[in-house]
Amino acid sequence: MSALVPVKCHVNGRVVETMVDARMTLADFLRHELGLTGTHVGCEHGVCGICNILVDGQTTRSCLMLAVQAEGHEIRTVESLSDGDKLHPIQEAFMEEHGLQCGFCTAGFMMAICDLLENNTNPSEDEIKDVLGGQVCRCTGYNTILRAVKNAAAKMGSAGA
Amino acid sequence: MAVRIPNTLNELPASQPRFVGRGIRRVEDASLLTGRTPFIDDVVLPQMLHCAILKSPFAHARISSIDTKEAEALPGVVAVLTGEDVLRWSYPAQSAPEGWGSHCMATDVTRFVGEPVAAVAATSRYVAEDAIELIFVDYEPLEAVADPFEAMNSDSPLVMEDQGSNVMMDRVFNWGEVDQVFSDAEHVVREKFRWHRMGANPTETFGCIAEWSPLDLSITLRGSIQSPSMFALGRASTFGLPPNKVNVISHPHGGSFGGKGGSRGSDITCMLSRKADGRPVKWIEDRIEYLTSGGSQAWDRHYEAAIAVDADGIVQGLDVQLVDDIGATGDMYGAICAAKPLAAFTGPYTIQAARYDLKLVATNKLPSGPYRGMGPPPHFFVLEQLMDRAARLRGEDPSEFRRKNFIRSDQFPYTIPSGNEYDSGNYGEVLDRVLELSDYTEMRANQVKAREEGRLVGVGVASAIEPGVFDWNAYAIVGMQGTGVPEGATVGIDVMGGVTVRVGFALEGQGQYTLVSQLVSDFFGVVPEAVQVVQLDTQSAPPSFGPGGSRLGVSITGAVLGACEKIKEKMIRVVASLMQCEPEQVRLLDGKFGVEGVPGAEMTVPEVAGTMLARSDLLPPDVDPAPVATHVWTAAGRTEPDEEGRAKSYLTAAHAVHVVQVEVDRATGMVEIQRYCLADDCGTRLNPATVEGQTDGSVAQGIGAALLEEYAYDEDAQPLTTSFMDYLLPTVFEVPEIEKVAVVTPSPFTPLGAKGCGEGAIHTTPAAIMCAINDALLPLGVQTTEVPASPRRLWKLIQEAQS
Ligand code: FES
Numbered sequence: 001m002s003a004l005v006p007v008k009c010h011v012n013g014r015v016v017e018t019m020v021d022a023r024m025t026l027a028d029f030l031r032h033e034l035g036l037t038g039t040h041v042g043c044e045h046g047v048c049g050i051c052n053i054l055v056d057g058q059t060t061r062s063c064l065m066l067a068v069q070a071e072g073h074e075i076r077t078v079e080s081l082s083d084g085d086k087l088h089p090i091q092e093a094f095m096e097e098h099g100l101q102c103g104f105c106t107a108g109f110m111m112a113i114c115d116l117l118e119n120n121t122n123p124s125e126d127e128i129k130d131v132l133g134g135q136v137c138r139c140t141g142y143n144t145i146l147r148a149v150k151n152a153a154a155k156m157g158s159a160g161a
Numbered sequence: 162m163a164v165r166i167p168n169t170l171n172e173l174p175a176s177q178p179r180f181v182g183r184g185i186r187r188v189e190d191a192s193l194l195t196g197r198t199p200f201i202d203d204v205v206l207p208q209m210l211h212c213a214i215l216k217s218p219f220a221h222a223r224i225s226s227i228d229t230k231e232a233e234a235l236p237g238v239v240a241v242l243t244g245e246d247v248l249r250w251s252y253p254a255q256s257a258p259e260g261w262g263s264h265c266m267a268t269d270v271t272r273f274v275g276e277p278v279a280a281v282a283a284t285s286r287y288v289a290e291d292a293i294e295l296i297f298v299d300y301e302p303l304e305a306v307a308d309p310f311e312a313m314n315s316d317s318p319l320v321m322e323d324q325g326s327n328v329m330m331d332r333v334f335n336w337g338e339v340d341q342v343f344s345d346a347e348h349v350v351r352e353k354f355r356w357h358r359m360g361a362n363p364t365e366t367f368g369c370i371a372e373w374s375p376l377d378l379s380i381t382l383r384g385s386i387q388s389p390s391m392f393a394l395g396r397a398s399t400f401g402l403p404p405n406k407v408n409v410i411s412h413p414h415g416g417s418f419g420g421k422g423g424s425r426g427s428d429i430t431c432m433l434s435r436k437a438d439g440r441p442v443k444w445i446e447d448r449i450e451y452l453t454s455g456g457s458q459a460w461d462r463h464y465e466a467a468i469a470v471d472a473d474g475i476v477q478g479l480d481v482q483l484v485d486d487i488g489a490t491g492d493m494y495g496a497i498c499a500a501k502p503l504a505a506f507t508g509p510y511t512i513q514a515a516r517y518d519l520k521l522v523a524t525n526k527l528p529s530g531p532y533r534g535m536g537p538p539p540h541f542f543v544l545e546q547l548m549d550r551a552a553r554l555r556g557e558d559p560s561e562f563r564r565k566n567f568i569r570s571d572q573f574p575y576t577i578p579s580g581n582e583y584d585s586g587n588y589g590e591v592l593d594r595v596l597e598l599s600d601y602t603e604m605r606a607n608q609v610k611a612r613e614e615g616r617l618v619g620v621g622v623a624s625a626i627e628p629g630v631f632d633w634n635a636y637a638i639v640g641m642q643g644t645g646v647p648e649g650a651t652v653g654i655d656v657m658g659g660v661t662v663r664v665g666f667a668l669e670g671q672g673q674y675t676l677v678s679q680l681v682s683d684f685f686g687v688v689p690e691a692v693q694v695v696q697l698d699t700q701s702a703p704p705s706f707g708p709g710g711s712r713l714g715v716s717i718t719g720a721v722l723g724a725c726e727k728i729k730e731k732m733i734r735v736v737a738s739l740m741q742c743e744p745e746q747v748r749l750l751d752g753k754f755g756v757e758g759v760p761g762a763e764m765t766v767p768e769v770a771g772t773m774l775a776r777s778d779l780l781p782p783d784v785d786p787a788p789v790a791t792h793v794w795t796a797a798g799r800t801e802p803d804e805e806g807r808a809k810s811y812l813t814a815a816h817a818v819h820v821v822q823v824e825v826d827r828a829t830g831m832v833e834i835q836r837y838c839l840a841d842d843c844g845t846r847l848n849p850a851t852v853e854g855q856t857d858g859s860v861a862q863g864i865g866a867a868l869l870e871e872y873a874y875d876e877d878a879q880p881l882t883t884s885f886m887d888y889l890l891p892t893v894f895e896v897p898e899i900e901k902v903a904v905v906t907p908s909p910f911t912p913l914g915a916k917g918c919g920e921g922a923i924h925t926t927p928a929a930i931m932c933a934i935n936d937a938l939l940p941l942g943v944q945t946t947e948v949p950a951s952p953r954r955l956w957k958l959i960q961e962a963q964s
């Protein structure tokens with residue numbers, strides 16, 4: 001049994017201020033308390049990367065963080081990527097390249113790729129693989145995900161130029 | 162109404178199909194990419210409770226007592242379930258072979274680590290997990306058996322006491338003059354092989370929400386369920402209910418690959434809901450539960466096999482002895498994986514006689530289940546290693562040795578010794594294309610150079626069949642019954658011309674809703690984005706199996722096109738009456754009905770639908786006014802198995818040849834895949850992009866199988882691979898670029914000539930990689946016969962060779 005603890009953080013640009021169970025994981029908090037169910041969990045022990053979110057812009061396993069540790073931090077989830085019916089270039093690229101099949105792993109990949117491409121719109125193949133290598137996808141065999149990253153990089157590069 | 166379903170793209174009512182046959186974007190993606198698709202753990206119902214399950218820590222133990230008092234007293238706990246309830250309320254599960262099923266929870270004896278012994282429903286998952294720690298179980302440990310050969314000994318502990326033996330099945334099948342071809346053979350190549358347990362591991366584990374209605378003894382079960390109608394039948398049998406009292410609502414799910422499992426968890430949550438007076442109970446399996454006690458494990462096989470080769474180098478006979486360690490019970494249906502090789506026993510070759518000596522054995526490991534490919538992947542691994550050895554013995558190139566043993570394209574339809582019929586193929590062409598793609602001659606030349614430098618570089622060429630459009634009759638030898646697997650769809654056109662297709666299965670990744678949209682778009686002249694595909698629950702859906710057995714692409718195409726044809730026929734009658742002509746004069750093309758010989762006399766599909774639904778005054782009296790039709794498709798010409806298990810079972814036979822180059826690191830035993838090339842032929846490609854997606858993913862799973870994935874157990878049947886730290890899935894670092902080329906030989910027997918292609922490359926990939934590794938090891942004079950070829954295993958072999 002554990003106690004309720006106050007937490008205040010930003011989630012997808014909004015202030016969240018609430019009491020949470022001290023032992024609740026950040027993944028469970030986002031999914032079950034805030035209803036942001038676009039973040040999925042695949043292993044809950046830090047290996048698969050499916051639960052990736054951005055904490056202060058950095059790829060983070062939301063299953064390995066407690067909700068209380070979000071105190072004072074800026075969190076972004078897959079729900080922050082699109083704007084109404086306008087998809088983010090990473091989402092468009094995944095769609096164009098068939099970078100997803102079941103789609104269960106995709107949010108985790110997209111958030112990590114977002115972290116990569118926001119800092120570097122011209123990553124090398126190795127830099128891309130370094131990021132993708134931190135996560136598993138059981139459906140696609142990664143070839144199309146790799147293409148999606150390159151496609152997204154081109155889109156984001158030209159948008160920024 | 163009998164309908165004729167187009168066998169080629171040209172027969173569609175479109176001057177040029179705009180969508181079918183093209184790699185169009187998927188209609189399911191926008192929702193998935195924005196996180197909006199409702200997976201089962203995203204669903205919240207009023208009053209919902211959460212389940213946690215206490216699992217046995219022993220592989221074999223008698224439960225002497227269970228004390229649940231403290232758990233029940235914990236605030237938030239609503240119900241606690243034990244074996245006593247389970248005995249009162251449920252029956253043991255059905256199984257293959259029959260009689261080897263168990264209850265969803267141990268009732269007196271636990272038979273594998275991870276078997277449920279008690280469960281809790283509470284107001285949160287956190288509280289439920291607290292509560293199971295407050296359940297105290299006294300176990301009296303019993304001797305466990307983890308090895309199938311020991312399990313066959315008469316002094317072995319018995320996994321299921323009342324069976325009197327651990328041998329679930331022991332039979333020899335003889336197809337053709339096996340003894341004769343072996344005694345006439347110029348060479349007999351014989352070897353033992355070991356394929357370790359591995360399995361599906363979809364990224365989403367199993368999850369469900371069960372509601373038991375105390376009023377009419379019915380069940381509503383939502384879940385990440387691959388085959389909703391089979392799941393409903395399973396629950397009905399567990400609870401002794403008529404199947405129409407079980408409504409299964411499948412949710413889109415994060416992959417399945419045959420190994421979603423979930424039957425025990427579903428039965429447990431149903432009974433917890435019953436105990437909690439009908440409140441919905443959710444159970445989301447966690448990864449550790451999935452790995453140790455879910456639908457995760459398949460194919461634990463010990464082989465001894467031989468081929469008989471005549472003086473011309475033609476393989477005449479195949480003799481396979483298989484001891485398959487099924488685990489503790491037969492209710493996860495691992496046995497059907499041992500039966501499926503009958504559908505393609507002799508692979509792509511003209512082998513005329515074969516023997517299958519099959520032993521299914523129970524041990525105290527997790528009951529094994531299905532996995533993508535359902536059993537042939539290990540079988541083809543064995544066959545292809547023997548083919549390589551025979552080629553080497555004769556000094557022939559492995560690709561040419563295979564070529565001369567291929568079934569020729571003029572021999573189709575071709576019946577193999579184990580009874581199935583292959584529909585069509587052009588195996589020589591597939592081989593040519595992959596040799597071209599890989600620059601095979603150059604690859605071999607490079608290998609020679611690498612060997613001179615002392616590097617262990619190897620090239621593997623392997624070829625296999627992917628049986629497509631599964632049929633229950635393929636599994637008759639392990640007790641499955643029935644012939645035919647119906648798949649239905651209902652197509653309806655509304656008053657504004659919008660097309661809606663209702664199907665009986667959920668999304669799980671193969672893009673089937675996109676395929677459905679492509680089909681109706683070309684049929685009625687609309688665009689895929691305008692088509693709505695709706696999933697029905699099992700109480701509403703037409704007969705449906707859903708995805709599985711490389712079947713759904715073909716069968717849903719048959720169902721959808723059949724329904725479209727029926728609507729077309731109705732519309733033609735309406736148009737004929739409005740245009741005052743004969744129905745035979747009316748033609749549908751590109752979304753418009755025209756009248757032959759009357760230029761300008763035209764009605765669009767929406768106009769006809771609008772008339773049917775909103776202008777009854779214009780309709781002839783005898784016409785069916787509903788622009789709606791259901792069609793249930795099943796493969797024609799399937800036969801009842803004979804006493805040797807022979808039947809026409811899987812309708813299609815896709816074919817592939819893979820060429821792989823690997824390098825084995827002498828110092829570490831690590832395998833690097835340097836090139837991966839394949840050619841495959843799965844008939845007409847209805848959406849080439851999604852077909853390629855299936856191929857890529859299946860290659861990746863095949864790489865995992867060949868190099869990484871293994872469920873290890875110790876001698877007390879304790880699982881040693883209990884997290885993703887121990888059970889290794891391939892990452893982007895292990896999966897190279899997959900170079901692909903397609904050959905298209907349409908099936909003469911299927912809708913649009915498509916063949917089953919969903920299981921795909923895993924039939925060939927492990928075989929090809931193992932061939933390449935053994936080719937690399939040749940200079941050392943050692944060969945590996947064990948899958949996965951982990952660095953530890955290869956390193957040991959290399960050490961032995963060098964010492
Ligand atoms: S769910 Fe967090 S790493 Fe797997």
Ligand code: FES
Nearest residue numbers: 101102137138139
């Ligand atoms: S798309 Fe299914 S796990 Fe990646």
